[in-house]
Each structure stands twice: as C-alpha cells, then as structure tokens.
Amino acid sequence: MEYGLYGDRSHAFLDETRPGKFLTITQCPEMVKYKARFLGEELLEHYPPLEITTPDGKVYFWEDAELQHRIEQMSNRKVSLVKYPPTHVPFGAIEEEHVQFVTDASLEKMQELWGKMSDARRFRPNFLFTLYEKIPFIEDNWLGKILKIGEVELEVKRHCERCMIITVDPEDASRDSTLLKTVVKERNNYFGVYATVIKPGEVEVGQQVFLIES
Structure with missing residues (x-):
C-alpha cells in the first residue's frame, strides 16, 4: 500500500490519559506478548476479521469489549479503540517513514x-x-x-x-x-x-x- 504493508498500524489503542497519543509497549511492555492476525482475504473495502491471542491463549476479536477491559487493567490506563480504513493509515506512534x-x-x-x-x-x-x-x-x-x-x-x-x-x-x-x-x-x-x-x-x-x- 502507499502507506506501507496492508493493515500496518491500522488498529490502535488511544491512551486517554495522554490525549492524542497511542498506547504502545513503551508504556505497557506486556502488550508485546499479544499476537494479532487477519483472518481472511485482504480487501480494500474493509479489513478481514482481526484476531488477537493473549499470552494465556484467550482469543478475542478487535471489537470485543473484554479485550479493551484487559488492556485497561494491564496498562492501568483508560483506552479507546481506533481503526483506520485500509486505503489510508497514518503514521503510528514512532514511525518516520512507510x-x-x-x-x-x-x-x-x-x-x-x-x-x-x-x-x-x-x-x-x-x-x-x-x-x-x-x-x-x-x-x-x-x-x-x-x-x-x-x-x-x-x-x-x-x-x-x-x-x-x-x-x-x-x-x-x-x-x-x-x-x-x-x-x-x-x-x-x-x-x-x-x-x-x-x-x-x-x-x-x-x-x-x-x-x-x-
């Protein structure tokens, strides 16, 4: 894609304790143990379902409220979920190029x-x-x-x-x-x-x- 690999930086947690900032493993290192993958064909109209597997083997999809709750408990921060369209994804928290x-x-x-x-x-x-x-x-x-x-x-x-x-x-x-x-x-x-x-x-x-x- 013009912004980089399809779906890179497409789904993110916004850190409500720092308006306009993303929650990353800089603030919450435990996030590195979570695995995410798309399930299905990568379309320009919409993303395939995004599956997230936790370190203890629990599986969530992006929209699951329990996933948000877990991230909030783990990071001790209030977060909100943001998803950008497949055709336009902005730079993330630290990237300088695509x-x-x-x-x-x-x-x-x-x-x-x-x-x-x-x-x-x-x-x-x-x-x-x-x-x-x-x-x-x-x-x-x-x-x-x-x-x-x-x-x-x-x-x-x-x-x-x-x-x-x-x-x-x-x-x-x-x-x-x-x-x-x-x-x-x-x-x-x-x-x-x-x-x-x-x-x-x-x-x-x-x-x-x-x-x-x-």
Missing part, C-alpha cells in the same frame, strides 16, 4: 556486539532481508537508492533511530537495557533503515530484492 527493514547480516553482527542472541522481532522490521554477501550494515550505503521487489519500489530514506522498545523481549516482555546501550555505543543509536513506498504492489516471502540507483 516501512522499516533490517538485514540478516546486521542482525548477526549486532548479536555479536551485544554478546547475546537477539530476536529480529525486537527491532520490529516490516522486512527482514537475507543478503547474498553477508556484509553487516551494508544498508548504510543504500540511503537515497531504490529497492525493487517484484513490482514494488521503495526509496531508502534514513536510518532508524532506536528507543527503549528494543529492550523488551518479545517472548516474555522482560527488559534488558544493555541492547540499547550497545546500539548507542556501536552504531550511534542507528539500526535498520526506513524507506518510503514509491510504487505499491504485492510482495511475497522469498522474492529477490534488487538495489538500483535513484
């Missing part, structure tokens, strides 16, 4: 620098690219260039500057500030890059990605 991606070589190098295994989900990329030549942080050289994935074209715009979100383990919501400290020390707080959608279309897992000049 999509964010990291490479496998950079992820492996960061694990080496950190001294611990790092789940790619900590960095919340829209795309994880597997490189033929395993050159860590090669994406630094892609700024201003175009990535082509099938019919889709993305312009690489800027580095992704990191925040506390990467310190939250996606499995158990435990916190480890040493990862962010490592990214600050070794990478000037940059890891991954942002890109803007130039030409929308469909992409599939396993497709080749081509780098071309702008």
Whole structure:
C-alpha cells in the first residue's frame, strides 16, 4: 500500500490519559506478548476479521469489549479503540517513514556486539532481508537508492533511530537495557533503515530484492 504493508498500524489503542497519543509497549511492555492476525482475504473495502491471542491463549476479536477491559487493567490506563480504513493509515506512534527493514547480516553482527542472541522481532522490521554477501550494515550505503521487489519500489530514506522498545523481549516482555546501550555505543543509536513506498504492489516471502540507483 502507499502507506506501507496492508493493515500496518491500522488498529490502535488511544491512551486517554495522554490525549492524542497511542498506547504502545513503551508504556505497557506486556502488550508485546499479544499476537494479532487477519483472518481472511485482504480487501480494500474493509479489513478481514482481526484476531488477537493473549499470552494465556484467550482469543478475542478487535471489537470485543473484554479485550479493551484487559488492556485497561494491564496498562492501568483508560483506552479507546481506533481503526483506520485500509486505503489510508497514518503514521503510528514512532514511525518516520512507510516501512522499516533490517538485514540478516546486521542482525548477526549486532548479536555479536551485544554478546547475546537477539530476536529480529525486537527491532520490529516490516522486512527482514537475507543478503547474498553477508556484509553487516551494508544498508548504510543504500540511503537515497531504490529497492525493487517484484513490482514494488521503495526509496531508502534514513536510518532508524532506536528507543527503549528494543529492550523488551518479545517472548516474555522482560527488559534488558544493555541492547540499547550497545546500539548507542556501536552504531550511534542507528539500526535498520526506513524507506518510503514509491510504487505499491504485492510482495511475497522469498522474492529477490534488487538495489538500483535513484
């Protein structure tokens, strides 16, 4: 889509204790353990049902009042639910461009620098690219260039500057500030890059990605 992957940032919790702000795992790390997925065909007219699975295996749909109640209890905040149309989704709480991606070589190098295994989900990329030549942080050289994935074209715009979100383990919501400290020390707080959608279309897992000049 012109705003990024279909449905990305489409459903959100508004934090009524901070008017106009979203509730994220920055305020409520336990949210990272909730899993959401669409059930059915992705249509432009409307979203398929959105299913949310809790850490204890309870399944809700987006409109369920009990889901809102659980989030309010967990976060100790009053929240309201917002859903944007499939054809127009604004930026979320922290995004600066349409999509964010990291490479496998950079992820492996960061694990080496950190001294611990790092789940790619900590960095919340829209795309994880597997490189033929395993050159860590090669994406630094892609700024201003175009990535082509099938019919889709993305312009690489800027580095992704990191925040506390990467310190939250996606499995158990435990916190480890040493990862962010490592990214600050070794990478000037940059890891991954942002890109803007130039030409929308469909992409599939396993497709080749081509780098071309702008």
